[in-house]
Amino acid sequence: MLDIQEEINMIGAIDIGGTKTMTAVLSDAGSIIESRYFPTVSKDWREHFKITADAFQRCAQPYLQELVGVGINVPGMADSQKGTLIYAPHQNWKDIPVAEYFRNAIGIGEVIVENDVNSCAIGEMVFGGGGTDFLWITVSTGNGGAIVANGKLIRGVNHCAGEFGHLKVEFEHPRKCTCGQLGCLESQSSGTAIRELFRERLMGDSALLALVQETEAELPDFQRDARGLSILAERGSETAREIFWTAGRYLGRAISYGLNLTNPQRVYLGGGVAKSLPLLLPAIREEIRRNAVLGAADVEIMETKLGYHAALLGAGALILQGR
Numbered sequence: 001m002l003d004i005q006e007e008i009n010m011i012g013a014i015d016i017g018g019t020k021t022m023t024a025v026l027s028d029a030g031s032i033i034e035s036r037y038f039p040t041v042s043k044d045w046r047e048h049f050k051i052t053a054d055a056f057q058r059c060a061q062p063y064l065q066e067l068v069g070v071g072i073n074v075p076g077m078a079d080s081q082k083g084t085l086i087y088a089p090h091q092n093w094k095d096i097p098v099a100e101y102f103r104n105a106i107g108i109g110e111v112i113v114e115n116d117v118n119s120c121a122i123g124e125m126v127f128g129g130g131g132t133d134f135l136w137i138t139v140s141t142g143n144g145g146a147i148v149a150n151g152k153l154i155r156g157v158n159h160c161a162g163e164f165g166h167l168k169v170e171f172e173h174p175r176k177c178t179c180g181q182l183g184c185l186e187s188q189s190s191g192t193a194i195r196e197l198f199r200e201r202l203m204g205d206s207a208l209l210a211l212v213q214e215t216e217a218e219l220p221d222f223q224r225d226a227r228g229l230s231i232l233a234e235r236g237s238e239t240a241r242e243i244f245w246t247a248g249r250y251l252g253r254a255i256s257y258g259l260n261l262t263n264p265q266r267v268y269l270g271g272g273v274a275k276s277l278p279l280l281l282p283a284i285r286e287e288i289r290r291n292a293v294l295g296a297a298d299v300e301i302m303e304t305k306l307g308y309h310a311a312l313l314g315a316g317a318l319i320l321q322g323r
């Protein structure tokens with residue numbers, strides 16, 4: 001008898017991100033066969049969805065016969081049962097019938113819509129490091145999160161479970177978050193927050209400024225952001241290491257809350273700043289020792305096994321999960 005997995009050939013994947021959108025055709029083993037990348041147009045969702053559907057069709061044209069479904073990530077809160085986007089804060093898109101639009105536009109019956117970080121967690125189960133109990137946290141421009149417990153993604157009654165970015169981690173000197181509250185993880189430890197800390201420290205630290213100028217002269221693509229800061233840390237800057245220590249402490253605090261609540265076996269970190277995990281990890285570990293209960297503190301912390309295309313692979317995994 002033929003295993004159902006063997007009948008699946010190609011999967012469509014669309015990742016509509018806050019700043020860029022990717023469309024792709026993947027194999028059922030998670031290889032990217034064809035892909036297109038373009039900026040996300042934020043003004044009008046209909047205009048952007050039309051561009052996206054056209055790009056997807058150009059990718060998928062040679063594979064239409066083998067395509068079993070299309071998974072779509074949206075950059076905000078999604079109702080995957082209804083296939084709708086509830087709210088995307090950066091675009092200010094609200095109540096959008098995403099699945100219905102793409103079913104009509106590309107003529108494929110199976111379309112699944114999910115929040116982008118939830119998709120990354122599903123992608124980790126299907127194509128990545130796997131596991132039945134884990135947290136998936138992104139450290140990028142902002143911070144997002146997802147919780148998998150007993151092999152299932154936890155969505156919550158209003159689709160906002162796993163909002164690690166808005167866990168409160170600083171109470172004495174909190175920074176204002178984009179959500180309007182104070183001291184959220186995203187305002188203290190995202191890529192944006194790290195860049196801001198870097199900028200503040202540069203103003204009063206002549207040794208750091210000298211190292212930055214020297215590095216800029218050597219590396220033309222050096223930028224004064226979290227990635228640039230990791231280069232300075234490698235070059236021996238104590239200030240750079242301190243900033244990563246601070247960011248790691250906040251991350252560790254947020255992770256500890258998740259550990260005490262769900263007792264996972266593993267924490268996956270994704271997003272550009274997760275590349276600097278070795279610089280963040282000592283402070284994350286120290287904060288877990290201080291805040292998590294003994295059994296919950298015994299957890300593996302690692303970078304996602306999905307690599308740079310985590311969200312795109314996650315979109316494809318939406319079609320394979322549960323088959």
Ligand SMILES: [Zn+2]
Pocket residue numbers: 165166177178179180181184186
């Ligand atoms: Zn917030």
